[in-house]
Amino acid sequence: MSFFRPFFQWSDGTWVGIALRRSLWLFPLVETIHLLALSLFLGTIGILGLRLFGFAMRRQKIPQFARDLAPWNIGSLCVVLLSGWCLFASEAFKCYDSIPFHIKMVCLFLAVLYHFTIYRKVTQSETSRVTTGRTRLAAAISLLLWFSVGLAGRAIGFL
Amino acid sequence: MIRLLFTFCQWLHETTFSTAIRESIWIFPAIETTHVMALALSVGTIAVIDLRLVGLAMRKVPVSEISKQLLPWALIGFGIMFSTGSLLFIAQPLKCYQSIFFPIKMGLILCAGLNALVFQLTMYSTLADWDQEPVPPFWARLMGSLSLVLWVGVVAAGRTMAYKF
Numbered sequence: 001m002s003f004f005r006p007f008f009q010w011s012d013g014t015w016v017g018i019a020l021r022r023s024l025w026l027f028p029l030v031e032t033i034h035l036l037a038l039s040l041f042l043g044t045i046g047i048l049g050l051r052l053f054g055f056a057m058r059r060q061k062i063p064q065f066a067r068d069l070a071p072w073n074i075g076s077l078c079v080v081l082l083s084g085w086c087l088f089a090s091e092a093f094k095c096y097d098s099i100p101f102h103i104k105m106v107c108l109f110l111a112v113l114y115h116f117t118i119y120r121k122v123t124q125s126e127t128s129r130v131t132t133g134r135t136r137l138a139a140a141i142s143l144l145l146w147f148s149v150g151l152a153g154r155a156i157g158f159l
Numbered sequence: 160m161i162r163l164l165f166t167f168c169q170w171l172h173e174t175t176f177s178t179a180i181r182e183s184i185w186i187f188p189a190i191e192t193t194h195v196m197a198l199a200l201s202v203g204t205i206a207v208i209d210l211r212l213v214g215l216a217m218r219k220v221p222v223s224e225i226s227k228q229l230l231p232w233a234l235i236g237f238g239i240m241f242s243t244g245s246l247l248f249i250a251q252p253l254k255c256y257q258s259i260f261f262p263i264k265m266g267l268i269l270c271a272g273l274n275a276l277v278f279q280l281t282m283y284s285t286l287a288d289w290d291q292e293p294v295p296p297f298w299a300r301l302m303g304s305l306s307l308v309l310w311v312g313v314v315a316a317g318r319t320m321a322y323k324f
Contacts, residue, residue, distance in 0.1 A: 032318045036311060043203015047229065056228040060220060068217045147196065154192045
């Protein structure tokens with residue numbers, strides 16, 4: 001953990017961190033943006049999951065469907081990550097001491113890595129036009145990873 | 160009227176059920192976490208449907224297909240939101256009573272529901288005409304945008320309620 005400590009320190013001292021700490025309403029605003037963006041992001045993940053499981057939108061071929069959702073999927077993820085960093089910057093040292101935060105970051109790293117490698121490969125593969133065992137597994141892992149991030153994030157507030 | 164409401168919230172607060180949820184170490188957090196996580200299924204799914212209505216997302220897919228396929232899931236999501244939300248209210252009726260954002264949130268949910276109802280009763284009959292269009296007609300776009308704005312408001316009000324606590 002001490003490997004990342006300089007990053008925590010740097011984030012804490014940025015104007016973003018300072019501004020969010022000083023203002024009464026800026027933190028709630030950024031947190032609301034974080035929540036809205038993650039609702040949309042998890043929504044697209046969920047919808048992609050529904051398609052990969054064959055529960056909805058079965059007439060759509062998976063690669064095209066995934067490509068159509070991609071702008072909103074990636075776009076909302078960017079907003080989540082950016083707003084998330086802003087929130088982090090405002091309370092970096094509290095996060096440093098928070099076990100759920102570290103768990104969340106590990107899950108986030110794994111989720112993003114998975115999303116842009118294996119998941120992308122499975123959803124873009126032409127053999128994934130219809131639902132298969134492989135697509136179901138890919139969706140299950142995706143949902144598991146992303147909801148772990150969400151749950152761990154929620155736990156930061158409790159513990 | 161307000162007096163009656165307050166008396167009701169006070170009575171509810173003192174029931175065994177309400178107290179049990181409120182004072183449990185894990186029950187309230189579990190319900191609240193489910194409430195927030197189900198946002199993806201409810202608001203997240205509705206957002207994608209609305210984005211199609213506004214002509215911003217999935218323009219190659221017919222509106223009817225998106226609506227018919229995804230709306231049932233959104234309704235399941237709202238079912239979860241409503242039941243967990245009710246439990247949260249039952250657990251902390253006085254805090255909800257004291258926060259101005261609670262009636263604001265309920266009002267916005269009501270408006271969003273009405274908007275959806277009006278859409279179903281009016282635009283839906285003409286759906287066949289513009290189903291395949293990448294960009295739906297003006298009124299559909301308006302109602303889709305209104306829906307998005309209202310749900311953003313609901314989430315914002317819900318979050319702000321937590322701060323005022």
